[in-house]
Every structure is written in structure tokens, then in C-alpha cells.
């Protein structure tokens with residue numbers, strides 16, 4: 001009765017993903033560069049909300065990660081220069097794409113990534129090859 005084949009889809013089709021600067025279309029990362037992290041748990045992703053005098057309601061915040069985390073890459077000039085934390089600027093157009101910190105940063109989902117090379121999804125175009 002149970003359908004157990006659904007998860008196979010994920011492993012068989014694995015499209016290449018590229019991230020480009022939205023402004024100048026320069027490729028800044030690909031799927032291989034992405035450092036995945038566990039979604040944040042606990043206090044930071046749950047919010048207790050007092051609705052009325054009696055009822056406490058747990059509001060589950062389904063916050064998506066608003067950024068991706070990648071490994072340090074050549075185009076990250078500030079990284080090459082030896083900074084500990086600095087803005088990440090696009091090599092092509094100097095647009096601010098994100099921020100990095102060797103000591104770690106917190107994702108919008110609540111998870112800590114350490115070290116963190118964070119690129120804002122809103123500044124990137126996600127392309128599937």
C-alpha cells in the first residue's frame with residue numbers, strides 16, 4: 001500500500017544550478033560551491049505568541065533561507081586580502097552580493113554557519129542548466 005518510490009526522484013535528476021549576479025550576470029557560484037546547513041531549530045525558529053488571555057499559540061515560522069552559503073572563492077577579493085569579515089562585492093559590477101565572516105554568521109532560518117560566506121538570494125539569479 002505504501003508508496004516508497006517518491007524519494008528516488010531527488011537522487012536521479014540532479015540539475016546543475018548556477019548563481020549569477022543579477023546586475024551583470026557574472027557567475028558567482030554553482031551548486032558545487034554551496035555549503036549546506038541544517039535548518040535552525042529551537043528558539044530562533046519558533047515564536048510563542050500570546051493570542052488571548054488563555055491561549056498560547058505556537059507560531060511555526062517557516063522562514064526560508066534568504067541567502068545561500070558558499071565556500072570561499074577566488075572572486076571574493078576581501079577574502080583574498082585577508083579580512084576576517086567584510087562585504088562581498090561582485091567582481092564584475094561591484095554590487096554588494098553578501099557578507100562573509102570567518103567567525104560565522106546566522107542564516108535567516110536561525111542556523112549558524114561557520115565560517116560563513118553568505119550571498120543574498122535577492123541579489124542573484126538562479127539558473128538551472
Ligand SMILES: [Zn+2]
Pocket residue numbers: 037038039040064065066107108109110111
Ligand atoms: Zn538557512
Ligand SMILES: [Zn+2]
Pocket residue numbers: 021022023024025026090091092093094095
Ligand atoms: Zn555583478
